[in-house]
Amino acid sequence: MLKRLFWALFLSIIFSFFCLALVHFSKGSVVFASSPQNISKELQKEIQSNLNLDKPLLEQYFSWLKRALSFDFGHSLLSGQSVNELLKEAFPNSLRLALTALVLLFLLSIFLALLSLMYENSFFDKALNALCLSFFALPSFAISLVLILFFSVYLGILPSSGTSKPFFEESLNDLFLHLILPVLALVLSHLALFLRIARTSFKQSLNQSFIEAAFARGLSKKRIYFHFVLKDALSPIITYFGASAVGFLMNAYVIEQVFSYAGVGALFIESVLFKDYPVILALSVLSIFAVVFINLLTELLAMMINPRKALI
Incomplete structure (x- = not known):
């Protein structure tokens, strides 16, 4: 765990510097977020000087890093608010959305994978695969727009x-009603992939000798699948969920922006557009630690469920 934390800190320092460099050399300026674009160059330089944006890149970064190591991420260049306060407002909303979607996705993947395997090559199995692949073929923002059009515009x-x-x-x-569409968009955009992973893991477990012995003993098919096969296959499925945390998190940021959901994703995209680097750097570090924490948690859970399989 200590090695993971040190690795997360190292990654945070490296990637936060790359984020600052990308923002620094990209087009646009935070000056135009609160001022008209036809302001004089002298005024632009004065505003940049007041925001310490005229200093060399390394000096800006080490100044931010020194504060960040004491958990002070500075102030937003757009609103002037403390970045810590902005995170305190946005992070609970994102956490609620991501955890709800992840838990629902996990349970649906497990349940549907078992059902499709029990009724392999049936109409249910083929229809489920076709439906999931149809959603997987669409980008997450397109699924979000379709859901908004159907449930909000047509049905209301x-x-x-x-x-x-x-x-x-x-x-x-009210919080639950506002969660339904973003969670549904997140789940549908990932369901096909996670369903395939779960099904493959279950199929591999069916080839184990103790599963064949359970069939030979005459145990019911439902008991074998939901007890023996599920327990044996759960460890690699959980590990894969942890490994997919980065893609899931980035997708959640996009969906938050589509639904104008006041979370970390909407804050991140707005900050990138207007080059609000204190917020960008803080969110980059937070995202890296979130991914490392999710990976560590899933590995520990996998080891608790099936130590032999987790070690393999």
């Missing part, structure tokens, strides 16, 4: 954006 039963209605922030029912 679900909200199309935001995390809650104004003055209903404490209502659990």
Whole structure:
């Protein structure tokens, strides 16, 4: 665990510097976020000087890194708010969305993979594969737009954006209604891949000698699949979920932007567009540590469920 944490710290330092370099050399400026684009060059230089953007790149980075090591990520160049306060507002929303989608995706993948394997080559199996692959072929933002069009515009039963209605922030029912479409978009965009991984893992488990012995003893098919096969195959499936954390997290950021969901993703994209580097660097570091934590957690869970398979 200590090695993982040191590795995460090393990655954070390396990638945060690359993020700053990319932002620094890209077009645009944070100056234009709060000022008209036809302002004079003298005024542009004055604003950049006030924001310390006229200093050399390495000097800007080490100044930020010194503060970041004491958990002070500075202030947003766009709003002037503390980055820590911005993260405190956005992170719980993103955590709620990502965890809900991940848990639902995991349970659906396991359940549907077992069912498709039990009824292999049936109409249910073929229809499920065709439907999941259809959603997988679409980009996540396209799935989001289709869901908004159908459930919000045509049917009018679900909200199309935001995390809650104004003055209903404490209502659990309202928070749940605003979660449904983003979670559904995240799950549908990943379901085909995770379903295939789960099914492959279950098929490999069926070839184990103790599974064949269970069939020979005359145990029911349902008991064998949901008890023996599930326990044997669960460890590599959980490990794969952890390995896919980066792609899942980046997809969640895109979907947050489509649904105007007030989370880390929307904040990240807005910061990149306007070169708000204190927010970009803080979110990059946070994302790296989140991915390392998810990977570590899934490996520990896999080892607890099946130590022999986890070690292999």
